Amino acid sequence: MSDLDQILRDFDGDMERAEHLLGLVKSFREFGASTVPMAVADGSEPWPEAIALSAASHSRRTDLPILAGSLLLYLAGRFEYFVRQLVEAVADELAAKAAKYSDLPATLKSELRARTLDVATNPRRYGFDEGRADAVLESLVSNMAGAKAPVTVSSNVLSITEANMKDRILSDLMKRVGITEFWREVGKQARLKLHLAKLTDGDTTLEAQNQLNRLMDDRNQIAHPTAATTFPDADAVLGVAKFLRVFGSVSTDVMRVQLAGLIAATPKPAAASAVAVPVSVPVAAPASAPAATAPLPVAPNTAAMADKSPRGTGGNGSGG
Numbered sequence: 001m002s003d004l005d006q007i008l009r010d011f012d013g014d015m016e017r018a019e020h021l022l023g024l025v026k027s028f029r030e031f032g033a034s035t036v037p038m039a040v041a042d043g044s045e046p047w048p049e050a051i052a053l054s055a056a057s058h059s060r061r062t063d064l065p066i067l068a069g070s071l072l073l074y075l076a077g078r079f080e081y082f083v084r085q086l087v088e089a090v091a092d093e094l095a096a097k098a099a100k101y102s103d104l105p106a107t108l109k110s111e112l113r114a115r116t117l118d119v120a121t122n123p124r125r126y127g128f129d130e131g132r133a134d135a136v137l138e139s140l141v142s143n144m145a146g147a148k149a150p151v152t153v154s155s156n157v158l159s160i161t162e163a164n165m166k167d168r169i170l171s172d173l174m175k176r177v178g179i180t181e182f183w184r185e186v187g188k189q190a191r192l193k194l195h196l197a198k199l200t201d202g203d204t205t206l207e208a209q210n211q212l213n214r215l216m217d218d219r220n221q222i223a224h225p226t227a228a229t230t231f232p233d234a235d236a237v238l239g240v241a242k243f244l245r246v247f248g249s250v251s252t253d254v255m256r257v258q259l260a261g262l263i264a265a266t267p268k269p270a271a272a273s274a275v276a277v278p279v280s281v282p283v284a285a286p287a288s289a290p291a292a293t294a295p296l297p298v299a300p301n302t303a304a305m306a307d308k309s310p311r312g313t314g315g316n317g318s319g320g
Contacts, residue, residue, distance in 0.1 A: 032057030065231035084159035091155035105178035167209040189250040
């Protein structure tokens, strides 16, 4: 299972827990609107805890939206953390697949350099202490010099934001790791279309952006309440949780596909070239020189000897 899968699994589990808590809020509201059975009220069937809870719920039902609003704050914050985790996971995966730092996507390198320098210049603004800021800067310098193997990046500087996770901030985060056209791709997802009851890609994208932006606006109002602040009821917050579960799932799918494309475009480490290894080949020992021997006798040339022999007296030669 990839890091993206685990991040989505954890996020979805937290959204489900929030839904259960919101269901409890609704049950408490309904309990407060109910009437205590006569047998319990007159003491025939003792249940003091139920009577005390009933009395409290009657007077607190109108305050339950504050509890629901608190859960909405949690949902918004958890979603922002989820997105940052996804961005960091993509950056880490790209670094793990790169043969060297220069092979990383140009956008990622540019963003990493700019944001690392921001952190090094003003660490406290971004939640870093001096030691961590120095380590991040040293890591960047080592990577750029090609002195670090394998390639690692300080992906946490890429997920820094200074505003709520509205549609433009989300898109900007995706671009930092080379994921472009995020919203267009999200609008193509059938599951999101079904959830939002939209037919076209454009309408699906627009509605998803509207719901996300509305969530962040509501989050700000609840976090900084005034006399005019209206808190949402449990049903409204349940709707937000369900939307985030679907949106988180399709967003992960889009990032998974685009990550695969980025990895495919990243130069791979060169295959190790074959190195000639000397192999010992047994060589026959040179034959020892033969012992010196007397030269063999040469057979006499009888024809030559016949030519050189003295002629007989009975030949044609003159006598003495």
